Each structure stands twice: as structure tokens, then as C-alpha cells.
Amino acid sequence: MADKILLEIVTPERKVLSEMVDIVVAPGEEGEFGVLPNHIPFLSKLKVGELRFRVGAGTRYVAIMGGYAEVLPDHVTVLATAAEEATEIDIIRAKAARERAERRLAEARDRFEFAVAQAALQRAMARLRIAEKR
Amino acid sequence: MATLRDIKRKIDAVKKTSQITKAMNMVAAAKLRGAQQNMERFNPYAVKFTEVIRRLAAGVEEVGSYALLARREEVKKIEVVLITADRGLCGSFNNNLITMAEKFIQAKQAEGLEVSITAIGRKGGDYFRRRRYDVRKRLTGLLNKPNYDDASSLGLELVEMFENGAVDEVYVVYPSFVSMVKQLPTLVNILPIVPEVEEEGEAGRREYLFEPSHEELLTDLLPNYVHIQLLGYFYQSAVGEHAARMAAMENATSNCKELVKSLTLTYNKARQAGITKELMDIVGGAEALK
Numbered sequence: 357m358a359d360k361i362l363l364e365i366v367t368p369e370r371k372v373l374s375e376m377v378d379i380v381v382a383p384g385e386e387g388e389f390g391v392l393p394n395h396i397p398f399l400s401k402l403k404v405g406e407l408r409f410r411v412g413a414g415t416r417y418v419a420i421m422g423g424y425a426e427v428l429p430d431h432v433t434v435l436a437t438a439a440e441e442a443t444e445i446d447i448i449r450a451k452a453a454r455e456r457a458e459r460r461l462a463e464a465r466d467r468f469e470f471a472v473a474q475a476a477l478q479r480a481m482a483r484l485r486i487a488e489k490r
Numbered sequence: 491m492a493t494l495r496d497i498k499r500k501i502d503a504v505k506k507t508s509q510i511t512k513a514m515n516m517v518a519a520a521k522l523r524g525a526q527q528n529m530e531r532f533n534p535y536a537v538k539f540t541e542v543i544r545r546l547a548a549g550v551e552e553v554g555s556y557a558l559l560a561r562r563e564e565v566k567k568i569e570v571v572l573i574t575a576d577r578g579l580c581g582s583f584n585n586n587l588i589t590m591a592e593k594f595i596q597a598k599q600a601e602g603l604e605v606s607i608t609a610i611g612r613k614g615g616d617y618f619r620r621r622r623y624d625v626r627k628r629l630t631g632l633l634n635k636p637n638y639d640d641a642s643s644l645g646l647e648l649v650e651m652f653e654n655g656a657v658d659e660v661y662v663v664y665p666s667f668v669s670m671v672k673q674l675p676t677l678v679n680i681l682p683i684v685p686e687v688e689e690e691g692e693a694g695r696r697e698y699l700f701e702p703s704h705e706e707l708l709t710d711l712l713p714n715y716v717h718i719q720l721l722g723y724f725y726q727s728a729v730g731e732h733a734a735r736m737a738a739m740e741n742a743t744s745n746c747k748e749l750v751k752s753l754t755l756t757y758n759k760a761r762q763a764g765i766t767k768e769l770m771d772i773v774g775g776a777e778a779l780k
Contacts, residue, residue, distance in 0.1 A: 426538075
């Protein structure tokens, strides 16, 4: 019996990660879910947030900018719009993005602009939160 | 007959041209490498995404409940997205695409359909605007660095037009990447979405848990599928453009070399003829003095 699962994270720009891991916890749209080996087939939408996984004793964090996850008994594939491991996050850029988003949020004139700014803010916040865990 | 100096000048000119084509060839080669890498990095995502979509679409019994999957019974307006390069000097690359698009558009117009065009890349846009086609939108510079944002904003727009009935079908003409030396102009129908039917493999029939529901997931995924497809076409077009330019410039460079060779031969012949003539004069003069 397999005691590890293959975690693959891909984005349109690159393959972020492909590794054998012990457990994955992903930010599902209807709440966080954890995946251990031999999970039943499962397909979920992901929201902007934190995905973490454990290999041996170490836990690592990945910022996911929304997407989908497909779970099969022996592997998890994450299709993310964008994703970065905690150590890869550009903190300066994320901070700038947060400020920009806050400004836009304050200046938003209609619901659409507000929603766009809010989404941008969420992404920046997620990046910053996860960057702290490196 | 051309004088020595004329020939000389021509040789220099051709040599200069060949320097330029050589440089363009090398630039194209460098860009090609970058574009190819991008395409390869994108591939795993696209493959996976298509797989997921297929799996979801396979479980759909009632196509009618998904606006993006349903084929309209009456088609009045269609949109053609034509992808070409912004610049020329890449052989028949742009021309092949334009020809294909024009044939298709004329055929559709002959059927009495209204056709509007989204032109990506300057060349295609110029061509159709000059001929008074309805170019709804022009986008340039997209292929320099194909990215998800561009693809999704165009995708969203097309999906919206499709959903609110402004168009009934959307087609894309793009250069499908076959190999380094071959790009095949290809026409695909991206809206309504026609998911390729999956063979009844063991993965296909697996029971899935969905979160949120199957319907919501599919509704959410379908527009994204359009974006991903567009992005894939962008990547292929970028690679195709550079590959075509590289080949064209390589041809041009070797043609230049040949031309220089034959011109040099003419030059040497003319020079030799001049020398012989002068010698004859001298010998003739000396002979006359005896």
C-alpha cells in the first residue's frame, strides 16, 4: 500500500511542484480539506489561500491564487491560476500589491471595481501571510 | 554593361543585407527558444485541465443546461478570432493564416451569416480592415509575451458575447505547431465548447465527489477552459512566428551568399576583360612604334 501521495501543482506559466508527500491540506471553496493516501476521487474548486503539505517532519506552504484540485488515490493535482511556494514569494511586490489594492478599494466607484480590488487584496494578503511561514 | 564600380556597389549592398538577415535569424532563434520554453511549461497545465473538463463533461446528460455547451439551432452571427504575427519577414506564415481565414469568412458570408473579426496581430488586422471586413477588435503585441491575463480577458469577452447572444459561434484561426519547420493554419470552433469525448477508460468511469456540486464546478470551469485554449493558441502562434521567421531569414541569408558569389564572378570577369583590353592597347601601341 502506498503511504505517500504525489502532489503536483501546475499553473499556466510553469510547473510549480511535483513531489511525493505524506499529507496535503488544501483551501477548498467550502472549507479546508486534508488528503491522505487512498483518498476517494474528489474534485474541488480552490479559493485563494494557503496549501500546506508535509514530507517527513517538515511542513511547507504554498500560496494558491485560486484554481481546482483533483484528488485520486495516489495523487493530487492542483490547477492553480498562480502559485508560489513560501520561499519564492516576492514580499516587496506583494506589499506593493496590497497597498495598491487598498487604495483601489477605497476609491472603488461601483461593485465591479470593488470586487476586483477586493480579490487583488485577498491575493496580496494570502501571499504575505504565507511568506511569513518560510 | 555594368561598370566595375556598379558591380562592386551591388556586392556591398547584398553583403549588408545578408548581415541583417543573419542578425534577424539569430534574434528569431533566441526568441524561439524562449517561446518554446513557455509553451512547454504551459503544457502540463493544459493537458490536466482538458482532462478534468472531459471528465466533468462526460457526466453531463442534459447539455442544454450549460449555455456554453449548447449548440444554437439558428446561427446568424459568428466571430472569427484570427491570430497572426505583428510583423512580416517570416515567409508565408501570415499569408497562410489570412488566406485560410478569408476563405472561411467568405464561405460563411455566402451562407448569409454575419461575420465579425477579432484580429490578434497587426498583419491580419491590416489585411481585413483594408478590405472592409468588419474588424470588431484589434489586439497587438499579445504574442511578445503570451500571458494568462490577456487570454482570460479576451476569453471573458468572447464568452460574454456568446452568452448574451451577440454571436452564436466563435472560431479561431491559428498556426498549429507541427514541427520547427511546419506550422499548419488551423481552424477550430471554441464556442460552443465541444469537449472531446473520452474513451471509456477506467479513469473515465470513476465516481467522483464534487465540491461544490458537479453543475457548479462545470459552470465555473467552462469559461476558464476557453481562456486556457486561447492561451495555448497564443503560445503556439508565438513559437510558430519565430520558427517561421528563423527559416525565412536563413533562406534569405543563403540566397544572399549565392548572389554575392555570382556577382563576384561577374566582377572578376569584367575586371579581367578590362586588363586584357588595356594590355592589347599597350601591345598594339608598341607594335605600331616598330
